Amino acid sequence: MNTVLAKFLESNKKAILQQWLDCALALFPEKMGYSTPVAMVLSGALEKILSGLGKSENDCQEALDDVTRILAVQNFPPSKALSIFLEPKLILRDIMMKTTVAGTLTQEVQEAFNSRFDRLTLEAFDSYMRHREKIYQLKVEEGSRRMYMALRRTEA
Amino acid sequence: MSKYVPKLSDLKKEFDEKPSVLKGNYSVQEWWDIPVEFRDGNWCFPGKPEVLEDLGFANPRKWAATDENWQLPAGWQKTISDGLQSRLKKYRSLKLFLDSCVRCGACADKCHFFLGTGDPKNMPVVRAELLRSVYRHDFPLVEKILKGFSGSRKLTEAVIKEWHMYFHQCTECRRCSVFCPFGIDTAEITMMVRELLNLIGVNNNWILAPVSNCNRTGNHLGIEPHTFVQNINSLVEDIEDLTGVAVEPTFNRKGAEVLFITPSGDVFGDPGVYTMMGYLLLFHHIGLDYTISTYASEGGNFGMFTSNDMMKKLNAKMYHEAKRLGVKWILGGECGHMWRVVHQYMNTMNGPADFLEVPVSPITGTRFSNAAATKMVHIAEFTADLIHHKKLKLDPKRNDHLRTTFHDSCNVARGMGMFEEPRHILRNVCNTFHEMPEDTIREKTFCCGSGSGLNAEENMENRMRGGFPRANAVKQVKDRHKVNSLVTICAIDRASLPPLMNYWNPGVSVYGLHELVGNALIMQGEKKRTEDLRENPMAGFEDGGDDEE
Incomplete structure (x- = not known):
């Protein structure tokens, strides 16, 4: 990532975020409003991810986890859930077509951006799977906790 | 790009083809x-x-x-x-x-x-x-x-x-x-x-199986009397190991002043059993004349989630047992929906309980006239009254390893309007307590997402979604005040909040209020306490620390 991209992201952050959040909320059944806790967490996390992108030391793992933690327990399939990480590329393209700064973004920079989001999608997949596995782990742990005394007696 | 990443065109196709209100498909x-x-x-x-x-x-x-x-x-x-x-x-x-x-x-x-x-x-x-x-x-x-x-x-x-x-x-x-x-x-x-x-x-089997068990043996898990007694005695041994104090609960004892009834999760499940240890320590501390029934061995009432008649039938055992044992009144443990049943339905379903007396605390003399109809007192009211009258010797420093917040259980908060009593107790048994945001506590409290018999494992994703607003409020105090303990007064909460916290806020543990009371109580003749009821080290008491007054 270079300074040109960082500058571009900074000046268009609000527009990108708004569109990205809209895409994320459109995943939900019908009426996930901006003021819901889900929207607030998503909004904060997506912003962190975006802010981190232009920087060289980009660690957005925590924000990524916040997003996938919500996605992993929803009523839609993984393919749909993780599709939100493919959206920024389209959003970027749309915005670049409309802004004058676009002229300053070289093909190389755009490719860097796209490739970063491809990596992010794969990282999101890992994170999503960790949360799915956690759900199964919770089921097992809950079963043991419920039978705590019975298990203790068998062990004794 | 990996070939395994789904194609954008496929994803868009699925999204486009699946109808949604948002897209006006159902207009x-x-x-x-x-x-x-x-x-x-x-x-x-x-x-x-x-x-x-x-x-x-x-x-x-x-x-x-x-x-x-x-x-x-x-x-x-x-x-x-x-x-x-x-x-x-x-x-x-x-x-x-x-x-x-x-x-x-x-x-x-x-x-x-x-x-x-x-x-x-x-x-x-x-x-x-x-x-x-x-x-x-x-x-x-x-x-x-x-x-x-x-x-x-x-x-x-x-x-x-x-x-x-x-x-x-x-x-x-x-x-x-x-x-x-x-x-x-x-x-x-x-x-x-x-x-x-x-x-x-x-x-729903998660509702009906407990109803059936309760109908037959008196508690949700279908545990029979001898096992029920053995479990509590096993907790008594734990208490003695940890504190050096031998508490002596009695079972089915006729003529006791008080019948104590709590959700069976407190007798069998983790972390409910630690709350049970807290109750036992408290009763010993004040010398309460109480007994526990192995027949009315369940405070919870899943009949409430099934039918009015079933709720009435399962509730009736409390009064039957109180009458059989000849107690004066009933003390109830930390539970949620149990208290909606007791507070709003019990008296008209199975009352009036003329054979019982209006509850009076034998320690403070306080008359619980709010329970004049049902003759049943919530343990948080009972303990708050003890603390108010300075009848308990407490060392809140023993809970210094816990930074707490309090989750109002829906049915206790909205079903019976109890907000201050548990907070009064909490402030007296620990030194760090932070409230969650105002619109998520007291009468506006958010449910754990698993109440009313939805606590089934196969329903986990739904529970995580439903519990998200509560978890999100906990996250705020976790981030702001480093809260690591979510205290509650409901057995379903004690069962359902641990996975909810583990998923959304790893690092936050769930505690029953009376577990913290049990940690803080300075018992007569106790040995030096270094561990809490979960056998976790207490901060400042590990080595050379002194918990004597």
Whole structure:
């Protein structure tokens, strides 16, 4: 990532975020409003991810986890859930077509951006799977906790 | 890019092809035509045939919500229709709630399931409309004439599936009713619909199996008396190991002053057992003349999630046992829905309990006139009164390893209006307590997402969605004040909040209030305490620390 991209992201952050959040909320059944806790967490996390992108030391793992933690327990399939990480590329393209700064973004920079989001999608997949596995782990742990005394007696 | 990453075109195709209200696909259809979809994680396993047979409930069979054919019994429409009619006559509240809603929408964004899923049928107003639309079709004459115009619809199998889905995405927490200008209690609508569904065998095993167990042996897990006693005695041994004090609970002792009844989760489950240890230490500390029944061995009442008659039957054992043992009054442990049953229904269902006395604390002399009707006192009131009268020797430093916040349990908060007593206790037994945001506590508390018998493992994703608003509020105090302990006074909370925290806020543990009381109590003749009731080290007491006054 270079300074040109960082500058571009900074000046268009609000527009990108708004569109990205809209895409994320459109995943939900019908009426996930901006003021819901889900929207607030998503909004904060997506912003962190975006802010981190232009920087060289980009660690957005925590924000990524916040997003996938919500996605992993929803009523839609993984393919749909993780599709939100493919959206920024389209959003970027749309915005670049409309802004004058676009002229300053070289093909190389755009490719860097796209490739970063491809990596992010794969990282999101890992994170999503960790949360799915956690759900199964919770089921097992809950079963043991419920039978705590019975298990203790068998062990004794 | 990896070849395994789904193609954007495929994803867009799925999204484009799948109908959604947002895209206007249903703009020409009524809201109820949007189909329900049962998939992994959003439904609970149905009642097992043998459980239904034990209870004498309708239509025992093997089935699943994902089946196309639910094998409803012949004439099921008439069963539901007659069932609704008889309930409308019997319960004026139901008729009032069905007739008086003006669909103002004040409740819409108050439901934790709606906030967690964004599904409009989880708006309390729409959820209730699932029943109202059928009621309008069948009952008031004017509505029958104005069919269609009034938003009425025929009872079909699709409606039953929808009821099953959405009345099992309501935890009967009543947060919506706090905001309703008419005071409509959607929880009671849910209770009635679940009762109707049980008439045709559409049910939930996680509710009915405990009901059946409780009906037979007196508690949800079906633990028989000898095992019940052995479990508590095993906790007594733990207490002696940790504190050097031998507490001596008695069982089924006639002539005791007080009968103590708590949810059986406190006797069998983790972390409930630590709360039980707290109760036992407290009773020993004050020398309470109490006994525990191995027959009325359950405070919880899943009958409330099944039918009014079953709730009444399971509740009656408390009074029967109190009468048999000849106690003066009943002390109840930390539980949620148990207290809604006790506070709002017990007296009219099984009262008046003339053979009991209005509860008076033998230690402080306080007369609990608020419990004059039911003769049953919540342990948080009892302990808060002890602390208020300075009858307990407490060292809050022993809970310094815990940075706490308090989760108001729905039924204790909204069902009986108890807000201050648990907080008074908490402030006296620990040094660090931070409240969650104002609109998520007290009467506006968010449910754990697993109440009213939805705590089934197979329903985990749904529970995580429904519990998200609560978890999000905990996260705020976790981030801001480094809170690591969520304290609560409900057995379902103690069972369901650990996975909820583990998922959304790893690092936050769940505690019963009286577990913290047990940690803080300075017992007469105790040995040096270095570990809390979970055998975790207490901060500042590990080595060379001194917990003596």
